[in-house]
Structure formats: structure tokens, C-alpha cells
Amino acid sequence: MSPDSDRSPIPVKILISGGFGAGKTTAIAALSDIPPLTTEGAMTTAALAVDDRGGAEGKTTTTVALDFGRVTIDESIVLYMFGTPGQDRFGFMWNDLADGALGGLVLVDTARLKDCFVAIDYFERIGLPFVVAVNQFDGRENLALAEVRVATDVDAHVPVVAVDARSRESMKALVLTLLDVLLQRARSWEAASAH
Amino acid sequence: MVTDPPDDEEPLARPYLAHDLGRPSSGPPDGADSAPEHDVRPYLVTAGRTASVTPLALEALVRITSRGRDAQVAYEAAEILHFCRRPQSVAEVSAHLGRPVAVTRVLVGDLVAANLLTIEASATRDVADDPAFIERLMLGVAGL
Numbered sequence: 429m430s431p432d433s434d435r436s437p438i439p440v441k442i443l444i445s446g447g448f449g450a451g452k453t454t455a456i457a458a459l460s461d462i463p464p465l466t467t468e469g470a471m472t473t474a475a476l477a478v479d480d481r482g483g484a485e486g487k488t489t490t491t492v493a494l495d496f497g498r499v500t501i502d503e504s505i506v507l508y509m510f511g512t513p514g515q516d517r518f519g520f521m522w523n524d525l526a527d528g529a530l531g532g533l534v535l536v537d538t539a540r541l542k543d544c545f546v547a548i549d550y551f552e553r554i555g556l557p558f559v560v561a562v563n564q565f566d567g568r569e570n571l572a573l574a575e576v577r578v579a580t581d582v583d584a585h586v587p588v589v590a591v592d593a594r595s596r597e598s599m600k601a602l603v604l605t606l607l608d609v610l611l612q613r614a615r616s617w618e619a620a621s622a623h
Numbered sequence: 624m625v626t627d628p629p630d631d632e633e634p635l636a637r638p639y640l641a642h643d644l645g646r647p648s649s650g651p652p653d654g655a656d657s658a659p660e661h662d663v664r665p666y667l668v669t670a671g672r673t674a675s676v677t678p679l680a681l682e683a684l685v686r687i688t689s690r691g692r693d694a695q696v697a698y699e700a701a702e703i704l705h706f707c708r709r710p711q712s713v714a715e716v717s718a719h720l721g722r723p724v725a726v727t728r729v730l731v732g733d734l735v736a737a738n739l740l741t742i743e744a745s746a747t748r749d750v751a752d753d754p755a756f757i758e759r760l761m762l763g764v765a766g767l
Contacts, residue, residue, distance in 0.1 A: 436710040436743035439682045440750065440760065459767070465718035467727075494724065496681075496714050501763030508682040508712060508746070528680055528746035557751075600764055607761045614754040 437506040441528055442606065445512045445551075446535030447543020451563040451593035452511035453495045455535060458599040459509065460497025469494030469513065469521055492521070512547065522550055531606045532558035535593060537565070541579055548580055557613060559606045561591040585609070668699050673725055675732030681724065683745040684710040685731055691739035699730050703740070710743050 444452045456464045469492050495511040512525050512532075526532075532551050536544045544560070551558040562576050577588045587605050592598040679685075687707045696704065699720060706719050717727035734740040750756045 436684050436686065438750070439684055439712065439744055439746045441682045441746040465715060467714060467717040468723035494714075496718075498712070498715070499764075499767065501760060501767075505760065505763060507760070507764075508714070510681065510714070525681065528682070528748055530746075530748060530751050596767070600767055603764050604761055607757055607764065610751050611754055611757045611761065614752050614757055617752060618754060 435504070437500075437504050439506050439508055440501075440530055441508045441510060442603070443512050443525055443529050443532040443556075444509050444535065445532055445544070445547035446563075447537060447540050447546075449540070450535040450537040450543060451565075452535055455533070455563075455591075455593040455599055455602075456495055456497040456509050456511055458594055458596045459499055459603070461500055462498055464495050464497045464511075466493050466495050468492070469525075494521075523554075526550075526554055526556060529556060531610055532556055533602060533606060534558055534560045535591070536560060536562045536576060536580075538562060538576065541576070544580065548582060552582075557606065557609045558586065559602065559609065560586060560588045561593075561602050562588070563593045564590050668722070669726055669729040672729050675728040677732040677735045677742070679713050679728045679731060679735075679742070680745045681714040682712045684712055684743040685716070685735065685740045686710045686743050688738055688741050691734070694737075694739050696739070700734060700739075703730060703734060707740055 444455055446452055453464055492513045494513070497509045499507040499509070501507050510525050510529075512522060532547065534544050534547045534551070548558070548560065550556075560576065560580055560582055562573060573588050573590060580588070582588065587609065589602065589605055591602045685707050686709070687704050691704050691707075694704065699722070702720060703716055706716060711719070713727060713731055714724065716731060717724045720727060720730075722730070731740060735742060
């Protein structure tokens with residue numbers, strides 16, 4: 429047992445996904461108590477990155493940067509946000525990242541809409557609640573949210589919302605949207621098990 | 624670089640639909656625990672080991688034990704113990720050390736096995752089933 433009298437907080441985790449350049453690190457920075465930290469998530473071999481950002485093809489590395497941030501919710505809960513590598517080549521890391529996660533935020537850059545498919549697909553497959561958030565970059569022509577919903581073909585209960593990943597208030601609202609999805613789920617399960 | 628990147632093209636749509644979970648055909652062959660990387664210096668500090676003796680989630684909080692406070696250890700182990708005087712996640716330890724997650728897990732796992740560190744808590748999805756807990760989270764986020 430720990431010799432310290434104070435108890436450790438309960439860690440909770442959400443994933444922040446999206447394609448390369450969709451604003452994951454910006455989103456983490458907007459909420460985190462600490463400057464986003466980066467570590468190398470690649471395990472041992474052959475994590476080969478080919479970034480799909482125009483002109484950057486061919487850039488390779490054997491490791492993948494894993495960004496994360498921490499938010500102290502109250503005296504007994506700390507929220508960790510992990511930015512998941514956007515490329516499907518890093519799929520082997522996702523189970524590790526998703527284990528124990530409450531839900532996911534899928535950031536969408538409408539200029540590269542297809543980059544978010546990997547994340548949406550993964551979250552659907554493992555049954556992790558998620559929200560699709562269209563990042564509103566400055567001066568970008570954005571697809572309407574309805575168009576993004578059609579293109580991503582997510583279930584009707586999955587929120588598709590706009591976000592400014594640079595804005596703390598906007599990110600707070602986004603996390604609350606995800607938590608509301610979780611709350612509805614938890615309540616419906618509670619109601620179902622009461623019968 | 625040890626190997627060349629695959630030259631297949633980025634899939635056009637929903638590639639995971641076609642593959643088993645977490646094992647895309649274009650991905651590396653589950654390299655996490657196999658094939659020792661001979662080109663990666665960080666594994667020198669783990670004596671070449673790539674698997675932790677203890678399962679450790681990235682967000683698992685670890686903290687020094689009383690035994691750990693008295694322990695005489697060197698280098699990375701000392702650095703980790705010092706850093707974990709307060710509960711720290713494995714991910715934070717990794718960032719602090721500047722070592723990859725896999726390396727950090729091995730090092731932290733050793734310290735846990737030696738009872739110099741203790742795992743205080745890991746994230747669990749169980750709390751997602753508790754409406755009261757989610758409401759508490761929402762209150763906390765709204766008040767940030």
C-alpha cells in the first residue's frame with residue numbers, strides 16, 4: 429500500500445482522432461492543464477509513416493509521435509486525452525490506446541474528409557461512443573455538417589458537430605457532447621436493467 | 624531506416640471494414656512484441672526486452688512506494704522514481720524520460736515488480752455505465 433494518505437485520482441481517457449493535420453494536437457492543447465506532451469508510441473519495428481499531407485508523401489519514420497494532454501476534472505478525477513495516429517498503418521496501436529477509453533472525438537478536416545474514415549470505422553467496430561467534429565479552420569470553405577454526415581455515413585445517434593479546435597470553450601462543448609452521448613447510453617442501460 | 628516503406632496507396636474508404644480489428648493488411652505484422660529492433664538505441668536500457676512484466680495502460684497512474692523512497696537505483700530507474708513521488712501516468716513518465724512507451728513500460732514494470740513503484744489506478748470503461756459518474760465528469764468539464 430502507498431504510504432501516502434492522499435488518494436490517487438481516477439484516470440479516465442478519451443481519444444482524439446482524425447487525419448494528419450486535422451487539429452488533434454491543437455485540440456489537446458486547448459483543453460490540457462499541461463502543454464501537450466509527446467512520446468513515441470511505436471513499439472519496436474516497422475512503424476512506417478507515409479504522411480498523407482499534400483507534398484509530404486514519402487516522409488518516413490520508424491516511430492510515431494503520440495500526443496497527449498491531461499485535464500484535472502476535480503479532486504478525484506483526471507482526464508487524459510490521447511491523440512491517435514491518424515493513419516491506418518498505425519492500426520496496431522489502436523487497441524492499446526482504446527483499452528479503457530470512454531469515448532472518442534473524430535476531428536474532420538473537410539479538405540481531407542477521407543482521412544477520418546479510419547477512426548470512424550475503428551470506433552464503430554469496437555463499439556466506442558464517438559462524436560464527429562468538423563474543425564472550422566480559418567478561411568476554409570467548409571462542407572455543411574449534413575454533407576459530412578452523409579459522407580461519413582455514421583449512425584443517426586452519432587452527433588456531427590462543428591468545432592474550433594483552438595478554442596477552449598469550443599473544445600469543452602465538444603467533450604460535453606461526447607459525455608452527453610455516454611450519459612444517454614448509461615441511463616438507457618440503467619433503465620433496461622431495472623426491468 | 625531498417626526497411627522501406629510499403630508503396631501501397633492510401634485506402635480510399637473505410638479500410639478497416641475489410642480487415643480484422645487492429646490488423647490492417649497494410650500495417651506492420653504485429654511488431655509490438657516480436658522481431659527485436661536492432662536499430663533502436665532506447666532498448667539498450669531495457670537489456671533488449673520489449674515486453675513489460677506487468678500489464679500497464681498508458682494512463683495507468685504509478686507512484687513511488689516507501690521501499691522505493693529508500694531504494695538505491697541508478698539512471699532511468701532513479702529518474703522514474705523521483706518523477707513518481709506524485710502519481711504519474713505511464714504516458715507522462717514516457718514523455719518525461721524521452722523514451723518510447725514500450726521502453727518506459729519495461730522500466731516501470733520492473734520497478735513495480737520490485738515493489739519500488741505501485742500501480743495506483745488504471746482507466747476503466749466501467750465508469751461509463753454509471754450515470755452519476757458521467758454527470759460528475761460533465762460538471763467538471765463545464766466548470767473548466
